[in-house]
Amino acid sequence: xxxxxxxxxxxxxxxxxxxxxxxxxxxxxxxxxxxxxxxxxxxxxxxxxxxxxxxxxxxxxxxxxxxxxxxxxxxxxxxxxxxxxxxxxxxxxxxxxxxxxxxxxxxxxxxxxxxxxxxxxxxxxxxxxxxxxxxxxxxxxxxxxxxxxxxxxxxxxxxxxxxxxxxxxxxxxxxxxxxxxxxxxxxxxxxxxxxxxxxxxxxxxxxxxxxxxxxxxxxxxxxxxxxxxxxxxxxxxxxxxxxxxxxxxxxxxxxxxxxxxxxxxxxxxxxxxxxxxxxxxxxxxxxxxxxxxxxxxxxxxxxxxxxxxxxxxxxxxxxxxxxxxxxxxxxxxxxxxxxxxxxxxxxxxxxxxxxxxxxxxxxxxxxxxxxxxxxxxxxxxxxxxxxxxxxxxxxxxxxxx
Numbered sequence: 586x587x588x589x590x591x592x593x594x595x596x597x598x599x600x601x602x603x604x605x606x607x608x609x610x611x612x613x614x615x616x617x618x619x620x621x622x623x624x625x626x627x628x629x630x631x632x633x634x635x636x637x638x639x640x641x642x643x644x645x646x647x648x649x650x651x652x653x654x655x656x657x658x659x660x661x662x663x664x665x666x667x668x669x670x671x672x673x674x675x676x677x678x679x680x681x682x683x684x685x686x687x688x689x690x691x692x693x694x695x696x697x698x699x700x701x702x703x704x705x706x707x708x709x710x711x712x713x714x715x716x717x718x719x720x721x722x723x724x725x726x727x728x729x730x731x732x733x734x735x736x737x738x739x740x741x742x743x744x745x746x747x748x749x750x751x752x753x754x755x756x757x758x759x760x761x762x763x764x765x766x767x768x769x770x771x772x773x774x775x776x777x778x779x780x781x782x783x784x785x786x787x788x789x790x791x792x793x794x795x796x797x798x799x800x801x802x803x804x805x806x807x808x809x810x811x812x813x814x815x816x817x818x819x820x821x822x823x824x825x826x827x828x829x830x831x832x833x834x835x836x837x838x839x840x841x842x843x844x845x846x847x848x849x850x851x852x853x854x855x856x857x858x859x860x861x862x863x864x865x866x867x868x869x870x871x872x873x874x875x876x877x878x879x880x881x882x883x884x885x886x887x888x889x890x891x892x893x894x895x896x897x898x899x900x901x902x903x904x905x906x907x908x909x910x911x912x913x914x915x916x917x918x919x920x921x922x923x924x925x926x927x928x929x930x931x932x933x934x935x936x937x938x939x940x941x942x943x944x945x946x947x948x949x950x951x952x953x954x955x956x957x958x959x960x961x962x963x964x965x966x967x968x969x970x971x972x973x974x975x976x977x978x979x980x981x982x983x984x985x986x
Contacts, residue, residue: 588632595640600647604845609639612842615934646821646841653837655821659846660787660796663815663858664890664947664963668808672778675752680744696729698756701773703737705747710735716756719771725756740776779808784890786857787849790819796849798861803833810839813932814947814964815854817846854966855945858892864947866892870914871921874950874958891950891960894968897942898923906930910965912944924948924960938970 586594596606613635621631650657679700683691694700698716705711713734718726741749751773759770783801788794801822803810812820820840822831850857859866867873870893881889899911910926913919926946928936948962 588629588636591633591636595636599640599644601643602845605843606636606639606643608843608845609643609841610635611844613639613642646837649837650821653821653834654823655834655837656824656831657790657819657821658785658787658799658831659790659817659819659843659849660785660799661815661817661846661850662783662801662812662840662964663786663798663854663861663864664784665811665814666781666783666949666961666963668779668781668803670777670779672752672775675774676742676776679750679752680742683744683748683750684746686746692729696727698725698727698753698771700753701751703734703741703749705749706733707747711737711749716753716771719753719756722759722771724759738773740773742776778804779806780804781808783812784863785820786861797829798863800830801833802830803838805835807833807835807838811929811931812840813842813935815966816842816935817844817849818842819846853968855892855894855968858945858947864890864892867950870895870916870919871924871958871960872914872916872919874921874960875952875956878950878952878958886951889950890947890963892945892947893924893960894943894945895924897938897940897944900936900940903927903930907933908936910936910944912946915943922957922959924962926962926965935967938967938972941971942967943969 592603592606592610596603599606610632614631617635617638618631621634622628626634679694682694683700683702691702692714695702695714695716698719701713701715701720703711703713711734713732714729715732716725717728717730718724720730737749738751741751743749754772754774755767755769756771758767761767781803783803785799785801786796787799788796801820812818818841821834821837823834824831852860855866858864865877867877874891877891878886878889894915895912896915897910898913901909901911903909907930908928910928911923912926913923914921924946926944945966945968946960946962947964948960951959951961953959
């Protein structure tokens with residue numbers, strides 16, 4: 586039985602199409618073939634290994650999806666910004682205030698239920714200053730009490746000068762709207778609250794729904810995962826009541842590349858982005874950023890996303906793997922600065938082009954303190970590669986290459 590026959594049989598056994606299985610097999614091969622060849626495996630043995638692993642992965646993912654109650658989406662990410670850690674930002678801001686040593690300000694923060702403070706007594710004990718109503722989890726009232734504790738609780742933040750503290754997670758709502766007790770009320774806020782909101786262009790898998798722009802939201806460890814942009818695949822999510830929003834779920838919301846899904850899209854990525862209201866295509870390149878940002882109000886600047894067609898001027902390998910791709914305007918007369926793309930090591934295989942290639946980059950436009958237009962890149966796609974081209978798609982296959 587040859588590999589093609591095995592693909593056909595296994596795809597029927599696990600309930601997926603042959604293209605999906607082949608695509609998963611290619612991903613496995615790209616990651617492990619070198620290791621297997623070094624271990625003495627033949628090309629054919631590598632293909633069989635990859636096919637077996639791909640089939641098991643697809644079957645396992647399908648079983649997880651059924652148990653999770655999540656919904657499978659197909660398409661591609663078009664904007665993946667850096668995650669934000671809202672708790673870390675809040676703690677750093679509070680630490681700056683506390684370390685100033687202004688006793689009046691510090692007492693007000695405690696009395697108003699914003700922080701619980703621990704002062705080092707330099708004898709192995711700490712003086713705890715807190716709001717008593719929040720400590721007792723009763724209706725909030727302004728106030729402060731003190732007590733001595735023998736050790737610092739876990740998860741306190743060091744503000745320096747012998748001061749440690751917790752931020753209060755919620756001082757307002759004793760219950761959730763459902764009537765259940767609010768576990769956040771009076772409790773210490775975690776030191777980390779990672780959050781990442783991405784744009785995904787796609788639809789529910791295995792449907793004929795129209796492709797649309799969806800907002801996928803991740804928190805915690807899921808927010809640390811950085812999927813590639815403009816690479817087709819599937820991801821399981823929990824849809825919200827709002828049809829264009831979905832939430833990640835631990836253990837199931839991992840992106841699985843599937844190049845066969847390129848056929849879902851009839852246009853190339855630059856044309857699709859140009860047709861989306863959420864993105865502004867800057868025809869003049871990076872040199873148009875300053876003028877464009879000047880047309881936005883404060884709220885619009887926070888949410889704005891722009892797209893630029895640009896040229897690769899340099900590619901540098903990173904010490905920890907991956908690349909830094911430096912891009913610039915196509916217009917030789919442009920005086921705009923360059924824009925860097927940071928490619929993680931998990932996406933190194935996508936950098937299969939050379940200097941002089943044409944990319945589309947998307948991101949958040951802003952003006953620096955030096956009054957220079959900048960772009961915080963949240964996605965990219967190689968529109969024209971100067972590297973050796975991959976085998977072209979067969980007529981009628983659809984999608985882009």
